[in-house]
Amino acid sequence: MQNREPRKEDLIKGATGDWEIVLGLEVHAQVTSKSKLFSGASTEFGAEPNTQVSLVDAAMPGMLPVINRYCVEQAVKTGLGLKAQINLRSVFDRKNYFYPDLPQGYQISQFKNPIVGEGVVLLDMPGGRTVTVGIERLHLEQDAGKSLHDQSPTMSHVDLNRSGVALMEIVSKPDMRSAEEARAYVTKLRTILRYLGTCDGNMEEGSLRADVNVSVRRPGGPLGTRCEMTNVNSIRFIGQAIEYEARRQIEILEEGGKIAQETRLFDPKDGETRSMRSKEEAHDYRYFPDPDLLPLVLAQADVDRIAASLPELPDEKKARLMSDYALSAYDATVLVGEKATADYYEAVVKDGSKTRDPKLAANWVTVELFGMLNREGHSIETSPVSAKQLAELVDLISDGTISGRIAKQIFDSMYKTGRSASEIVEKDGLRQVTDSGAIEAAIDAVMAANPDKVEQAKAKPALAAWFVGQVMKSTSGKANPQVVNEILARKLGLSSEG
Amino acid sequence: MSVDQNTVRHIARLARIAVREDELPALAGELNTILDWVEQLGEVDTKDIEPMTSAVAMSMKMRDDVVTTGNLQKEVTANAPGAEDGFYVVPKVVE
Amino acid sequence: MSDLTKLTLAGARDALKKKEFTSVELTKAYLDAVEGAKALNAYVTVTADKALDMAKASDAKLAKGEGGTLEGLPLGIKDLFATKDVLTTACSHILDGFKPPYESKVTSNLWRDGAVMLGKLNNDEFAMGSSNETSFYGPVVNPWRRKGDTTKIVPGGSSGGSSAAVAARLCLAATATDTGGSIRQPAAFTGTVGIKPTYGRCSRWGIVAFASSLDQAGPIARDVRDAAIMLRSMAGYDENDSTSVDRPVPDYEAALGKGVKGLRVGIPKEYRVDGMPAEIDALWTRGIEWLKAAGAEIVDVSLPHTKYALPTYYIVAPAECSSNLARYDGVRYGLRVEGKDITDMYEKTRAAGFGTEVRRRVLIGTYVLSAGYYDAYYLKAQQVRTLIARDFTEAYRSCDVLLTPTAPSAAFGIGEKTADPLSMYLNDVFTVTVNLAGLPGISVPAGLSSEGLPLGLQLIGKTFDEETLLRTAYALEEAAQFNAEPAAWWRA
Ligand SMILES: [Mg+2]
Numbered sequence A: 001m002q003n004r005e006p007r008k009e010d011l012i013k014g015a016t017g018d019w020e021i022v023l024g025l026e027v028h029a030q031v032t033s034k035s036k037l038f039s040g041a042s043t044e045f046g047a048e049p050n051t052q053v054s055l056v057d058a059a060m061p062g063m064l065p066v067i068n069r070y071c072v073e074q075a076v077k078t079g080l081g082l083k084a085q086i087n088l089r090s091v092f093d094r095k096n097y098f099y100p101d102l103p104q105g106y107q108i109s110q111f112k113n114p115i116v117g118e119g120v121v122l123l124d125m126p127g128g129r130t131v132t133v134g135i136e137r138l139h140l141e142q143d144a145g146k147s148l149h150d151q152s153p154t155m156s157h158v159d160l161n162r163s164g165v166a167l168m169e170i171v172s173k174p175d176m177r178s179a180e181e182a183r184a185y186v187t188k189l190r191t192i193l194r195y196l197g198t199c200d201g202n203m204e205e206g207s208l209r210a211d212v213n214v215s216v217r218r219p220g221g222p223l224g225t226r227c228e229m230t231n232v233n234s235i236r237f238i239g240q241a242i243e244y245e246a247r248r249q250i251e252i253l254e255e256g257g258k259i260a261q262e263t264r265l266f267d268p269k270d271g272e273t274r275s276m277r278s279k280e281e282a283h284d285y286r287y288f289p290d291p292d293l294l295p296l297v298l299a300q301a302d303v304d305r306i307a308a309s310l311p312e313l314p315d316e317k318k319a320r321l322m323s324d325y326a327l328s329a330y331d332a333t334v335l336v337g338e339k340a341t342a343d344y345y346e347a348v349v350k351d352g353s354k355t356r357d358p359k360l361a362a363n364w365v366t367v368e369l370f371g372m373l374n375r376e377g378h379s380i381e382t383s384p385v386s387a388k389q390l391a392e393l394v395d396l397i398s399d400g401t402i403s404g405r406i407a408k409q410i411f412d413s414m415y416k417t418g419r420s421a422s423e424i425v426e427k428d429g430l431r432q433v434t435d436s437g438a439i440e441a442a443i444d445a446v447m448a449a450n451p452d453k454v455e456q457a458k459a460k461p462a463l464a465a466w467f468v469g470q471v472m473k474s475t476s477g478k479a480n481p482q483v484v485n486e487i488l489a490r491k492l493g494l495s496s497e498g
Numbered sequence B: 001m002s003v004d005q006n007t008v009r010h011i012a013r014l015a016r017i018a019v020r021e022d023e024l025p026a027l028a029g030e031l032n033t034i035l036d037w038v039e040q041l042g043e044v045d046t047k048d049i050e051p052m053t054s055a056v057a058m059s060m061k062m063r064d065d066v067v068t069t070g071n072l073q074k075e076v077t078a079n080a081p082g083a084e085d086g087f088y089v090v091p092k093v094v095e
Numbered sequence C: 001m002s003d004l005t006k007l008t009l010a011g012a013r014d015a016l017k018k019k020e021f022t023s024v025e026l027t028k029a030y031l032d033a034v035e036g037a038k039a040l041n042a043y044v045t046v047t048a049d050k051a052l053d054m055a056k057a058s059d060a061k062l063a064k065g066e067g068g069t070l071e072g073l074p075l076g077i078k079d080l081f082a083t084k085d086v087l088t089t090a091c092s093h094i095l096d097g098f099k100p101p102y103e104s105k106v107t108s109n110l111w112r113d114g115a116v117m118l119g120k121l122n123n124d125e126f127a128m129g130s131s132n133e134t135s136f137y138g139p140v141v142n143p144w145r146r147k148g149d150t151t152k153i154v155p156g157g158s159s160g161g162s163s164a165a166v167a168a169r170l171c172l173a174a175t176a177t178d179t180g181g182s183i184r185q186p187a188a189f190t191g192t193v194g195i196k197p198t199y200g201r202c203s204r205w206g207i208v209a210f211a212s213s214l215d216q217a218g219p220i221a222r223d224v225r226d227a228a229i230m231l232r233s234m235a236g237y238d239e240n241d242s243t244s245v246d247r248p249v250p251d252y253e254a255a256l257g258k259g260v261k262g263l264r265v266g267i268p269k270e271y272r273v274d275g276m277p278a279e280i281d282a283l284w285t286r287g288i289e290w291l292k293a294a295g296a297e298i299v300d301v302s303l304p305h306t307k308y309a310l311p312t313y314y315i316v317a318p319a320e321c322s323s324n325l326a327r328y329d330g331v332r333y334g335l336r337v338e339g340k341d342i343t344d345m346y347e348k349t350r351a352a353g354f355g356t357e358v359r360r361r362v363l364i365g366t367y368v369l370s371a372g373y374y375d376a377y378y379l380k381a382q383q384v385r386t387l388i389a390r391d392f393t394e395a396y397r398s399c400d401v402l403l404t405p406t407a408p409s410a411a412f413g414i415g416e417k418t419a420d421p422l423s424m425y426l427n428d429v430f431t432v433t434v435n436l437a438g439l440p441g442i443s444v445p446a447g448l449s450s451e452g453l454p455l456g457l458q459l460i461g462k463t464f465d466e467e468t469l470l471r472t473a474y475a476l477e478e479a480a481q482f483n484a485e486p487a488a489w490w491r492a
């Protein structure tokens, strides 16, 4: 665990003093494979109960597991994306326990020798702060089936469709100190997984779930006893669960109580966590190497091949955007949050050898486009305005054809009609007026109509802005504001050369 | 190491096999006889010896990621003591 | 036509090819024999209709001069092998009524080659036992009896139904499985030949698992040739079993008769155990003499960790079985005893479904894997297992095959050892080493005890060298000239 100086703003005030939260996360990420980890049944979401269950998944007597190569490669790829140690020899173990959605009576997992060892994830926190979270390990394991408890008052219904689906369990070190950091961690991990294409990161469908280990201690003091919140399935809930759980533990400790190490369930309905009776029993999983499988041995050449196929990852992309386009850390962070966004941005900013104004392009993507997508419920992938179309708009702004204000109006129209920017400019006559004669005439008209204001402005130059506004209004916003400013300054005798 | 009745009760619980209280003394006796006997392995020097976890000296073959089976709902539930609407049905699980 | 059941598998095969009789006639002869042998309790399920259908189909092929290597030959199948839509219970109450929607790979191979299924053979519950007394369907009775004595004798185990059925001519040959000696010891107890091939030679897919790292299928047959023919059909790579080894299956039958001249036969001194009956010792000495006379070179070798094999086995096998048997929980198949909640249902079902020996092993296995004991028991046993395997590698530097007795005694009476698990476990003292090391082993009948019961000699081969093993076994068989037969007292 890292020894970090506790930050004041992360501490929780209790009745007896400050408390520090210590957080470690185990994230279960479903591998984006067509078939299961050890069987040829489909992994597709939402099928009829027990239709995607092979004889192996149903644990029929004498059935045997055979590992899916693609899942192994995705685990390696993810490990490389987490800058982690890849173990060329790993072993599958059985984790033994009884539960109706665990048909074999054991889960095939990796215990002593996981496929991926230590790695690291960097979190970009607000204010430019970076937090380094250590990765303890990543291992491959089977998902369990699903028990439905609300179909009958006395019985539970079991569906094994998910049973055997490949999961990567990514275990962090207890390196996070606030709900905000935990949320940032899951967000970043999700981003990395989506860049790699190894997990779709869909938390609603359960492709990404987090077990959150929460403990509290006096700032910088010895570690407290932790409780595990299992299967929290949204980033918002992760924050809520941590905040509730930390307060619960502090209350117990301040009243002189002791924290019992246990598994707890976060209930989003009431925002509380509660003990899971079924998992309370002695955790004695009797791990041992699965004798139906052999050691998983990878060739370094295979690992190298996967490494060579790795896409540019968010941290590298961010650094490159900052250095290639002089973007701020903030803009770069926002742009790399989704690979599709970064790709979109780069398609806007770069056109063969031509580079557009990166800051202008960034603003248009992160402010105007994002704002509109959010309002309209679209994603970058379904955006009605393509990167090419937006690039054209940026070009029209840059070469002075349209003003920034008109550009917003044009963008609105592009989004709604699908027409191109130049088409809108031409058809709607929105070309910016840079002809100084026409602008001068407009200024003269305003000055002539407001002689009192002219006198006041000559004494108080700040009032010149009122004239700019009036001129823009009379030209329907098409006058080039820069030209308006220059001529106005001369006419009011405010400019040096005037 | 010898097992007492509490230990037998505990491992029976772990193994999910109901054992009657009156069976415990005899079971503890049997298990102890076997465990005492296997403990002779303690005589063997196994320092730095790798455990043998598989009887074949090879690494694992992997299969391709293709869907090769499915739609066996009837087959996988046909033998179930409790099944309904394609689900397995079990006594209520309390979480 | 004389009694068709007198023929060996090879003999019946050749006669069918020559159309001396039909598969239906042969199959009917066997079904009659089975019908008349209820006293042996060798079969738990007889699939007469299926057998006749398969025989008819074989006759059609044979008539056209077609058919596989086992075309039309009636076999018995150990109940541990899943057979599609045919009751498969591993002779456990917990698999009551289970009809698998699939066929094991090994039996599929047999049907592919044209064999006919007579039915399912009794075995120790989940193959846990050395006398076939732990079966939910009751003990199997050995067709052999002591001279002038009607005491019921065990047929060995766990493949006791297979050994008894072959010895009593209730099938031409049978499938069996061997985790610690369960093919070889019953073969020795019944005067039959049983071969456990190298681990990975036969697919385990569709065989009810006992201890996955030790389980291996093989045949029990009338003689070495029949065993070779059966093994060739049963063996083969299976991509559905990760422990299956991808290498071609040789024509084992072709390896027979090549003699043993110049072959180095190792005699492991550690197998001369304390309290070994003099007649077993004498049998072993006779075996050595036979092979020497046939031109083999006899070499003394040492397998220093032999005495630790049995305790190692009784940690490894129960540990694996405790996990393998966790799936019998009353949810997806077999027995369910209702309870007040899910845990209660599990506990009641498993208490009612498992017999005494299975329960004992599941509990031992659960204990040795549990927190705090894993290193002392399971890890330690797996380390000793490495040493046991190394002993063999070392020994094979100076020899090609090993000769030992198969079991430390002849078959015993039903009920004589059931009260003392340890004395029962000692039956496998010469056979478990082979499973721990993953090697092939074969038992060949070599004589009769003073009481008139069969005794066997075991040959142990190098990994995937079943050909040398079978060739040596054939030489031993020729020298032993074992042709005693049990009196058919059981015939109804
Ligand atoms: Mg976990």
Ligand SMILES: [Zn+2]
Binding pocket: A028, A141, A169
């Ligand atoms: Zn997990």
